[in-house]
Amino acid sequence: MIRKTIIITLGLILLVFSGLSFYKSRHLKEPVVIGPGVTQVKKLSEYFPAIKGSANDANVYVLEGAKKGGALLVLGGSHPEEPAARLTTWILTENATLEQGRIFVVNSANRSATTVTRPSGAYPASYTIKTDWGGQTFRMGDRWANPLDQWPDPEVYIHYPTRQNLAYMDIRNLNRTWPGRANGTLTEKTCYALVELIKKENVDIVIDLHEAELQYPVISTIVSHQKGLDVAAMASMVLSDEEFKMGMEKSPLELHGLSHREIGDHTNAVPLLFETPEPFLDATRGRTDEKLLLEGKDEFVVRAGKRGLLFEKIDEKGWPIDVRVGRHCSTILQVLDVWSQDHADKAVALRNVPKYDEVIKKGTGAFLRDPSKADPKLIYYE
Amino acid sequence: MIITILYYLLVAFVVFLMGWNLLKSKKWQEEVLYVIVLLPFLLRLLRLK
């Protein structure tokens, strides 16, 4: 009897401590101090009311230039476990200004997936970016939406509308549920809402920010729908010439559910997907912790690289977060440059976004604003 | 929505069965195993994970 009481008590202690940890990381508040360029903050449910009140009713930050022009949608957090993507959207929403055109920024495209970490993945609960004023902490997140928001999974996920069979858990993967389904699962509805946004706001370009493991062949590249090949090719050429090596590839026609395929097929917008290297995601990674996430240094991944198994270089310097965020910032700027030259009437002129060199020199944290010193009216939570 | 609720009911039923077996169990190894196995079911039921 005493023995049983002890065992049960130990179990309860485990339950309380783990439960608290899960609860805290799920409800961790991530402030966004909107910058001078943001003119409106909308809710995604304004474009599709069915997701109102759900975990995925994301903020949509709207930046508008004085001059009329084109429209850009930037998606961060399609896969929240790829932090450079979300951090880049923070830099945009907190710093950018716009001379011409409109930009819509979604920092948490699959917000539900920011509230969970992967079973057997051993992810840290959160990560902190150092700043002059201390630091800002972000939810770690996963590739898939939280089962607390979408449960159960089917035994096989059949993609709408192509009926392509995909792995069952990918029904919670935002970059497998495009173009979305109005009466589908939460993740499908989220894509549907984003597609509604693209249509209603006449978005010209959609940029979907990602990171990838170095073992994945699609890395350090712009993946483009066939509509956007000119822009992507030109941007990657200039970037490789002036800043860092950047590839370009065409979205495969038969791979369904991905943003660079379906947004292009179902809307007038040109979808582009950017990938930067994230050693934290590699299957051969060693100790899994916040350090690896942010510094991107890993002995085992280097070993796999020496064996010729990787599609991107890695050495003992690793792939620090500032390099990855810097790549995303410069790639966005470059794409807009190329686009605006070709489409003067639909130009988007973005200012006050740091380039690659500047992000590396000053650090990502230099572009995060201190919420404790900001006007509370300017603070939004992701 | 209804289906999700049915899943929570299913988990609650499993928790009930396991809890009952745990209380009736006479072997310490079995008790430890029940406690560990109950952990994810309880956390899901409490909507913590």
Add this chain to the structure above:
Amino acid sequence: MSMTTSATIILAAMVAAYIAAKIFKISTELSMLAAALVGGLVGGAGLPARHIAEGAFTYLDICLIFITATLFMNLLKESGGVAFVVRRILKRFHKHKFLLFIMLAVLMLIPGMLTGAGSVTVLIVGGMVATVLGYMGIPKPKAAAIVFVIAGLSAAAPPVSLWAMLTAAGVNMPYVGFFLPLMIPCLVLALLTIFILGWKSKPVDLEQALKELPEPPARMNWLKIVLPFLVFFALVIAGRIWPFDFPIMGLPLVFAFAAAITLLLSPVHIDFLDVSRRTVHQLLPLIGTLTCVGVLVQIMTLTGVRGLISVTVVTLPAMVVILTLFLTLPVSESVLMWGAAPVLGVPLVLLFNTMNLNPVIALAGMSVIWPLGDAIPPTAIIGRLTVETVGMKERYSTFLKYCIIPAVLIILVGTLMVIFSKKLAFLTVF
């Protein structure tokens, strides 16, 4: 200290903890848990409650499938349905061994094909098939081997092959083109298995068998048995045919419905609560293993041990890797179950990609070999489940001995598929 050194030390500590626990007569499940806890301590993570609980979550949905499917089967048994079916099959087919074998093999392939889980095959039809085989003079260990091997093949068979799906997802490869590369070897190997192991069987002594078999309740009939299965398949197939109009039910709920119908149709009174409690108790070793494996993988990932294993595997010479697949795949399966796909399958497919092999065929070949690991101790989850379901009393090693011939065939086919994957690429049509 380099990462290799520290991960090696942690791995050694985990292995030592596992062995020590075993010496103190601790069950395999708890020994794995002990290894995980020691790994966390030596790895400098202390007793990380969050990671323990998160690891324990890894196979929650699979545990629910096991519980509901087993409940369904146990209710069917309690209602007298199993005895009824066995008697009818024997009466109808006792003279045609060839037909009987083909029917049994196909019958066993179906549940695993649809669910991706060999254990579901064992639970749904394994017991019945073993009973029929028993009356054909096949000893229980041999019958268990037949059930186990075909159950493994059924799990690898399309449309749902979890190893292929999880690995494909891990390398961001669409799960398409797998149907024929998985279906052909699985079907051929299943038939070979039942014919080879069942070769020496005798015609059934029908009268004797019927005398020994339990008598089903008088009001039992085909409809009462077929209806729950019909509902099960109807719900699964409806989800496939009308994926956008039919709600997503998930397998646990579908099994729960089938169980409910069995309970309602039962001609005898069933103590539902008692059967449920016994089901959970019966499954404790299986669910316990899954849960503890999840914790173990999480701690291995946290401390870099998993990376050490992966990187060691993928940096070996390619031909050595291919020729040792017969060892590495089953062993990884026996330790990690489906976790073997993300841990080992992903780096292997990436290695094959760099060698210019066809990843779909190579992965299909690997998927056929993987399930063999489910019979290998320490976990031996499905092997143990089979032995239990069949009701075998002999030593576990007797059962393993009978698995060898089909296992060799499976390994041969799987490995050849990897080596000649490029030549077989024409199979990846849908």
